[in-house]
Amino acid sequence: MGFSTTAIHAGNEPDASTGSVSVPIYQTSTYAQDGLGKHKGYEYARTQNPTRSALEKNISALEGAKFGFAFASGMSATDATLKLVKAGDHVILGNNTYGGTFRLFDRILTNYGIEFDLVDTTDVHNVEQAFRENTKMVFVETPTNPVMSLTDLEAVSSLAHTQGAIVVCDNTFMSPYLQRPLELGVDVVVHSTTKYLNGHSDSVGGFVALNDERHAEWIGFVQNSVGAILSPFDSFMVLRGTKTLAVRMDRHNENGQAVANFLVEHPKVEKVYYPGLVSHPQHELAKRQQKGFGGMVSFETGSLENAKSVLESVKVFTLAESLGGVESLISHPATMTHAAVPYETRQELGITDGLVRVSVGIEDIEDLISDLDQALD
Numbered sequence: 001m002g003f004s005t006t007a008i009h010a011g012n013e014p015d016a017s018t019g020s021v022s023v024p025i026y027q028t029s030t031y032a033q034d035g036l037g038k039h040k041g042y043e044y045a046r047t048q049n050p051t052r053s054a055l056e057k058n059i060s061a062l063e064g065a066k067f068g069f070a071f072a073s074g075m076s077a078t079d080a081t082l083k084l085v086k087a088g089d090h091v092i093l094g095n096n097t098y099g100g101t102f103r104l105f106d107r108i109l110t111n112y113g114i115e116f117d118l119v120d121t122t123d124v125h126n127v128e129q130a131f132r133e134n135t136k137m138v139f140v141e142t143p144t145n146p147v148m149s150l151t152d153l154e155a156v157s158s159l160a161h162t163q164g165a166i167v168v169c170d171n172t173f174m175s176p177y178l179q180r181p182l183e184l185g186v187d188v189v190v191h192s193t194t195k196y197l198n199g200h201s202d203s204v205g206g207f208v209a210l211n212d213e214r215h216a217e218w219i220g221f222v223q224n225s226v227g228a229i230l231s232p233f234d235s236f237m238v239l240r241g242t243k244t245l246a247v248r249m250d251r252h253n254e255n256g257q258a259v260a261n262f263l264v265e266h267p268k269v270e271k272v273y274y275p276g277l278v279s280h281p282q283h284e285l286a287k288r289q290q291k292g293f294g295g296m297v298s299f300e301t302g303s304l305e306n307a308k309s310v311l312e313s314v315k316v317f318t319l320a321e322s323l324g325g326v327e328s329l330i331s332h333p334a335t336m337t338h339a340a341v342p343y344e345t346r347q348e349l350g351i352t353d354g355l356v357r358v359s360v361g362i363e364d365i366e367d368l369i370s371d372l373d374q375a376l377d
Contacts, residue, residue, distance in 0.1 A: 003062070003177060004246040011057035012239065023054040025236045047224050051232040055239050056207075059197065062176040062242065063189055065209035067216035069223050070235060074172065074192025075100050076228035077206030081168055081190055082139075083222050084215060087113030089136040094121045094151065096144040096349045098170070099338035106340075118345070121151040122282065124159060131163050141170040142179075143286075146298045146333040146357040147350045148273040150282040153289055157185030166215070172196070172324070177249040178291045182211060193230070193238045195324030199248050203237040205230045248326065251362040252295030258365045259358065259372065263299045268376045270354075271300040295360040296323060298333070301376075304353035307332055311356065313375040316367050323359035328368055330358050 001009070014021050026049055031042040042048045052070050060068030071077040078101055085091060093105055095118040105116045119130045121140050138160045142151040157167045168188040169181040175196040181189050191197055193205035208219055223229060230238070260274035272279075275286035276293030286293060301307045310330075311319050317330040321337060331337060333351050341351065360368065 006061050007058070007245050008243045010061035011054040012243075023051055023236065023239055025232045026050045027232050045232075046227050046229055049229075049232050049235070051239075052230055052235040055230070055235040055242075058239060058242055059176070059191070059193075059207050060209055062245070063171075063209040064176075064180055064182050065189070066211045067213070067219075068207060068209045069216075069219050070193070070230035070238075071206035071208065071223065072228040072230055073204050074190070074194060074206040075104065076226075077190050077192075077208050078170070079104060080219055080222045080226065080228070081188055081208055082109060082114070082137075084166065084188070084218065085114055085136045088134060089114055090132045090134045091116040092119050092121075092127060092130050092135060092138045092165075093117065094140040094142075094144060095119055095345075096147055096149055096351075097139075097141050098145045099333075099340040101139075101141075101170070102338075103340040121156060122149050124152055124155045127156055128159055131165070135163060135165050137166050137168060139168045139170075141173070142289075143173050143275055143294070143296065145173065145337065146273070146296075146355065148275055148280070148296065148298060150275060150285050150289075152285055153181055153184040153186055157187070161185070173296055174290060174294055175245060175249055175324075177245050178253070178294055179289065182209070184289060187212060188215065193241075194322060196249065196252070197245065197324075198238045198241040199245065199324060199326060200237075200241055201322065201325035201327065203234045203241075205234050205238055248362060249292070249294075252360060253292035255362065255365050255368060256295035256297055256360040257293060259360050259368060260297050262369045262372065263297065266373070266376055268301070268306070269299050270302050273298040273350075296357070297360060298355055298357045300350075300352065301354040301356055304334075307354050307356050310372075310375045314371050315374075316363060316371040317358060317375075323357075325359070326362050328359060328361035328363060330356060333357050 033039040056068040140151045160167045166187040169186045172192045189209045191207040257276045263269045263272045274297045317328045
């Protein structure tokens with residue numbers, strides 16, 4: 001089946017008891033059993049829930065994964081994935097990663113004996129040089145948040161596997177519609193379903209997709225043991241969202257390219273970060289490993305004062321954290337999403353006080369460009 005057909009039908013079989021074409025919200029904490037050891041496949045809602053199971057089947061199909069697990073947030077999904085390594089293990093972490101991911105490594109995981117190095121994964125040779133005898137995982141985002149740099153997933157996966165390490169890719173910015181990391185050799189894909197998968201800014205969740213049965217058994221064990229599960233209602237909301245993922249991503253992609261093209265020509269914008277621009281240093285890689293370039297665009301205004309002026313002058317864009325919703329959002333990475341990253345590191349990565357990030361929604365493009373134009377002026 002094609003992507004859109006899969007998005008609409010995988011995990012969404014009509015309800016057997018009523019014929020409902022939407023998977024019901026099974027809002028229950030437990031399930032009646034016919035006798036000791038006799039049940040209908042469901043015992044306790046932390047362990048199994050039919051609505052969550054439907055979503056897990058749906059997103060797994062979209063990622064081309066055999067196994068999938070829905071979590072309470074993108075960070076809980078990332079945290080569960082990091083439990084594939086243990087004390088004494090070393091992780092290569094992309095140096096431009098979401099601030100919450102950096103905080104998880106820097107402030108929490110290091111307390112439990114997990115070692116990590118921040119590495120510029122845009123060059124596979126940097127990754128190769130960073131390997132140690134105890135390196136067990138390479139964790140990357142591509143494109144990165146917020147400067148939109150890319151990692152060659154096929155090259156890094158091939159390298160890591162020769163070293164006995166697994167590769168994890170945060171695919172939140174692209175969604176499985178625009179990028180399929182497992183097909184490029186990646187071992188584990190993580191998502192914040194809060195973003196494009198849900199698409200309507202009304203649910204928080206996370207997801208882990210993978211093909212290795214042994215690793216899947218452990219992720220499932222962690223999900224049940226820790227209990228950071230996605231609720232039935234949120235599972236229902238994300239299932240609602242994935243049905244329109246393809247059509248939404250096409251529009252995000254179209255509008256994102258148009259906004260980037262506009263910003264490149266604007267005299268008050270010093271630099272634009274968007275893989276769909278020919279000027280992007282990894283444009284050819286983006287064309288090769290992505291189906292499109294997405295709706296995330298960042299641009300440099302030159303100073304905190306300029307950025308503040310833009311952020312507080314927009315009328316259609318909403319000043320808010322998060323991304324991937326149908327509505328356009330605008331944010332200031334240095335003080336919002338990446339505030340946990342040390343100042344010096346932010347400067348090295350290009351996350352300056354003048355950097356502005358926009359999540360381009362699916363509104364009329366003329367309105368979005370007009371809004372940015374008046375805010376910049």
